[in-house]
Amino acid sequence: MSSAAPALAVRALTCPNCGGAIEMRAAGSTVSFICPHCGSTLDATDRDLALLTRAHKAMKRPRIALGTRGTIEGTEWQAVGYMERVSEDGGWSEYLLFNPYRGYRFLVDSDDGFYLGELLDRAPEGGEDRVTLDGNRFTLDEPAYPARVTFVVGEFYWRVAVGETVDILDYSGPGGISLSAETNEQERTWTRSRRLDGGKVMLAFGIQQSARATRPPGPGSAIPGALLVAFLTVVALLIVSAAGYARRPLLASGTIDLPVDGPTRMTVITPITLTEPDALTIETRGGRLSNQWVEYDYSLVDRRTQTSYDSSAVAEYYSGGSGDDSWSEGDSSPHTALLGVPAGTYDLIVEASARNWPERGISSFGTGETITSRIRVRRGVSSMDSFWFSLFLVALWPGFLIWRAIKRKDEED
Amino acid sequence: MDAPACPNCGAPLAFRSAALPVKVCDFCRSTVIRRGPALELAGEAATVPEGVSPLQIGTTGTATGRPFELVGRVRWRWTDGAWSEWLMLFGDGSHGWLSESSSRWMMLPREGRAADVPDLVARMRGGAVKPGLRVMLDGSAYEVNDARIVTCLGSEGELPFAAPAGLEMFSVDLIGHDGRCASVQIEDIDKPAVYLGRYVALADLKPRNLRTIEGWPVPDFARA
Numbered sequence: 215m216s217s218a219a220p221a222l223a224v225r226a227l228t229c230p231n232c233g234g235a236i237e238m239r240a241a242g243s244t245v246s247f248i249c250p251h252c253g254s255t256l257d258a259t260d261r262d263l264a265l266l267t268r269a270h271k272a273m274k275r276p277r278i279a280l281g282t283r284g285t286i287e288g289t290e291w292q293a294v295g296y297m298e299r300v301s302e303d304g305g306w307s308e309y310l311l312f313n314p315y316r317g318y319r320f321l322v323d324s325d326d327g328f329y330l331g332e333l334l335d336r337a338p339e340g341g342e343d344r345v346t347l348d349g350n351r352f353t354l355d356e357p358a359y360p361a362r363v364t365f366v367v368g369e370f371y372w373r374v375a376v377g378e379t380v381d382i383l384d385y386s387g388p389g390g391i392s393l394s395a396e397t398n399e400q401e402r403t404w405t406r407s408r409r410l411d412g413g414k415v416m417l418a419f420g421i422q423q424s425a426r427a428t429r430p431p432g433p434g435s436a437i438p439g440a441l442l443v444a445f446l447t448v449v450a451l452l453i454v455s456a457a458g459y460a461r462r463p464l465l466a467s468g469t470i471d472l473p474v475d476g477p478t479r480m481t482v483i484t485p486i487t488l489t490e491p492d493a494l495t496i497e498t499r500g501g502r503l504s505n506q507w508v509e510y511d512y513s514l515v516d517r518r519t520q521t522s523y524d525s526s527a528v529a530e531y532y533s534g535g536s537g538d539d540s541w542s543e544g545d546s547s548p549h550t551a552l553l554g555v556p557a558g559t560y561d562l563i564v565e566a567s568a569r570n571w572p573e574r575g576i577s578s579f580g581t582g583e584t585i586t587s588r589i590r591v592r593r594g595v596s597s598m599d600s601f602w603f604s605l606f607l608v609a610l611w612p613g614f615l616i617w618r619a620i621k622r623k624d625e626e627d
Numbered sequence: 628m629d630a631p632a633c634p635n636c637g638a639p640l641a642f643r644s645a646a647l648p649v650k651v652c653d654f655c656r657s658t659v660i661r662r663g664p665a666l667e668l669a670g671e672a673a674t675v676p677e678g679v680s681p682l683q684i685g686t687t688g689t690a691t692g693r694p695f696e697l698v699g700r701v702r703w704r705w706t707d708g709a710w711s712e713w714l715m716l717f718g719d720g721s722h723g724w725l726s727e728s729s730s731r732w733m734m735l736p737r738e739g740r741a742a743d744v745p746d747l748v749a750r751m752r753g754g755a756v757k758p759g760l761r762v763m764l765d766g767s768a769y770e771v772n773d774a775r776i777v778t779c780l781g782s783e784g785e786l787p788f789a790a791p792a793g794l795e796m797f798s799v800d801l802i803g804h805d806g807r808c809a810s811v812q813i814e815d816i817d818k819p820a821v822y823l824g825r826y827v828a829l830a831d832l833k834p835r836n837l838r839t840i841e842g843w844p845v846p847d848f849a850r851a
Contacts, residue, residue: 220839221679242678243730245708259709261676290843314679315829315837315846317730335731335826336806371729373707401758401773 223314229254230265237281239294240312244369249273250280258369267375273367274557275490277323277421278309280368284418286330286410289316293419295368298518301361301382305518310370318371320405321415325521328415329392331407338385338393338404345385345393347406352385352393361396364518422491422554462495462594472508472568474583483562486514486591494552496527496562497590503531503546505571508587513563514552525550529587532571551595564589633659634666642785643698646720649786651699658782658789673781673792675702675711680727681829681837681849682713684784688832690725690736690824693717697725699784703777703798714786722787724822725832726810732827733800733808739765739821747799747811748819756799764809765823769801772808788814 225238234251238244244258246266253271257264276296278284283292295310306324320331338345343354363378380396387393392407415421468483486494500508507530514523527550533542568585630639636655648661651672658669686697699714710728715736717723723736747762760771777798782790794814801809806825813819829837830848837849 220841221677223679223841223843225677240679240730242676242680242709242711259704259707312730314730314840314843315681315849317732317828333731335808336802336804339804371708 227263230256230263231268232270238369239281239292240314240369240371243312243318243371244294245372246370246374248367248369248374250275250367253367255375272489274365276307276309276367277491277556278321278419282419284415284420286321286415286418289313291316291319291321293321293368295370295374296366297363297374298365299361300364300518301359303359305364307518310368320407322407327412328410329407330410331394331405334393334404334406336404337402342383347387347393350387350391352387352391355384355386355392358383358397422556462592465494465591465593466562467588467590468564469586469588470564470566472566472585472587474506474568474570474585476568478565478567480563480565481589483564483589483591484560485517486560486562488555488557488560488593490557491554492557492593493595494555495592495595496525496550496552497547497592498527498529498549499547499588499590500529500568500585503529503544503585505532505534506530506568506585507544507571508566508568508585510548510550510587510589511565512550513565514555515561515563516556517559517561523552523555525552553595562589562591631666633657634668635659640666643696644716644720644722644785647698647714647716647722647785647787649699649789651783651786653783656783658791660789669789670791672783672790673779675700675781675783676709678711679840680711681840682711682725682727682834683836683838686713686834686836686838688834690715690717690723690734690832693719693736695723695736697784699782699786701782701786701790702780703796704780705775705777705798709780714784716785723824724810732829732832733810733824734827734832735808735810735822735824737823739809739823748816751797751813751816751819762801764801764803764821767803767807769803769807769809772800772802774799787820 223239225241227236227238229236229249229251231254232249232252234249236249238247238258247256247258249256250273253269253273255266257266278293280293280296283290291311291313293309294312296307298305298307304325306322309321309323311319311321322329322331338347338352340346345352358381360379361382363374363376366374366376380398383395385393390409394405396403465486466483468481470479470481472479496512498510507528510527512525527548529546529548530544531546532544533540535541566587630641633640633652633655635657636652638652638654640650640652640659642650650659652659656672656674658672660667660669682697684697684700688695695715695717697713698716701712703710703712710726713725713727715723715725723738726733726735750756750760756771756774758771758773762769775798777796779790779792779794781792797813799811803809808825809821809823811819811821834849837845839845
């Protein structure tokens with residue numbers, strides 16, 4: 215009687231709405247289960263897994279796939295739930311971490327970095343502006359603000375629902391520790407959080423590097439810092455892109471009219487939705503350029519986190535001479551790849567300006583000519599240029615190693 | 628340890644405690660009540676649904692310096708969830724509860740007396756026990772964290788009362804200062820069961836013989 219068979223950690227079930235296979239990882243504690251396939255909410259306290267709200271949503275995948283385990287400061291945790299919340303100042307994500315021998319923790323993934331939170335079993339003492347816990351004083355950061363749940367998937371030990379709102383009070387204390395109180399009509403809960411080393415969290419849970427813009431190599435472009443992670447990401451993306459050339463659906467497009475030698479114009483291309491991390495290609499078609507160039511500045515902004523991934527491109531076309539001496543150069547429809555863009559909904563802010571090549575006649579007041587540029591955003595890496603460029607990037611790291619090895623050898627000699 | 632035969636199936640009933648009157652037969656799941664030398668059958672206890680709890684009957688540990696062994700368990704449910712109450716049997720024959728809810732553990736090793744809770748009982752009679760209510764228990768201030776009717780889902784092992792599925796109780800959780808907490812369970816308002824203790828991490832109990840869970844190594848704090 216004292217040594218029962220090992221408990222099964224995972225209970226394999228079927229969603230009563232969509233029939234998809236689901237895994238419950240904290241059976242016994244889990245109260246709400248939101249199906250990762252269809253978004254329906256299931257009552258985990260019911261043996262038959264009663265359907266509470268039926269849904270047929272396209273579910274986005276969290277940066278840390280549910281079920282992923284990671285070790286934080288010596289303790290292994292499994293991500294079992296994921297929610298997104300917004301306040302006036304922006305949004306953030308929270309993972310519910312579980313270890314059957316330790317209980318639950320919250321992993322907060324915000325613009326500001328990663329935080330590990332633990333529910334307190336007691337309320338700190340004091341007034342609204344200043345509270346004390348274990349002899350440490352904590353001061354209120356800002357007046358109470360409401361936060362709303364905008365997305366939820368996985369399992370939770372309480373009843374969760376999109377739209378749920380709580381009022382949050384954040385307090386800062388010594389040693390980078392903060393406290394927050396979340397209050398709704400029924401209860402007030404206190405959480406103690408501390409900042410984690412973001413790099414370690416990403417490594418522990420296998421989060422891909424955030425988007426990294428690639429630019430055409432040229433004299434001005436610096437050799438990327440030789441990051442192994444970036445290298446591996448590029449290798450992975452290269453394989454993916456090489457395998458899936460045909461699959462590069464158009465996500466969004468727009469046009470922008472650019473007066474030549476006129477002011478910079480801006481347009482927003484939206485919405486760009488990625489259900490999983492992927493590469494994006496921004497294609498421009500700058501009309502018929504003739505000894506002109508167009509500069510594009512791109513800012514891909516995550517609507518939820520307001521994180522922005524910046525890049526730029528130049529469309530140019532020059533020609534001259536005549537007969538056998540005629541020449542032309544430049545790429546009038548450059549493609550820009552953004553690699554490893556996390557899943558999310560984005561707005562692409564495009565700022566562009568068109569210029570005449572000075573030799574054609576300097577005019578800072580414009581010529582009256584307008585270039586209409588069409589901008590398309592596609593998923594995936596869309597041209598062989600990008601392929602070769604990716605290959606070039608891939609070669610950088612080994613190249614750097616070889617260069618360093620040769621240099622060392624030279625120094626030894 | 629005496630081991631009379633189960634009046635239903637004849638299997639030996641290993642009572643660990645002379646003080647606990649109820650035992651759920653490990654073999655046929657009959658609830659057996661001891662009245663002096665006589666054994667009475669009180670129906671079949673429902674099986675506790677499987678979960679990923681690290682606790683099991685036979686888990687030992689130390690609570691406030693006193694060694695204990697888990698000898699029984701009752702699983703309760705309310706509208707928004709379910710939790711387990713594990714019965715801790717101490718060396719001197721006294722008992723307490725280790726409450727396990729949302730993978731948080733509340734150690735309640737000390738049995739209070741009804742005299743500790745006149746205030747609470749008086750308010751209960753008036754039907755005015757709600758979250759936020761402040762009461763005095765055993766000379767300290769506590770706040771009602773939640774108060775609700777709970778239903779038994781199943782039970783196993785040795786218990787101070789018979790807990791058939793469907794048994795209803797009024798359950799009140801209270802939080803004091805410095806991590807102190809209390810639990811009051813009332814089937815009969817004249818005999819409230821009061822237990823006092825505090826929130827703990829599993830490691831604080833220096834547990835041994837925890838349940839092994841597939842894919843999760845038993846943590847260092849639970850290894851001999």
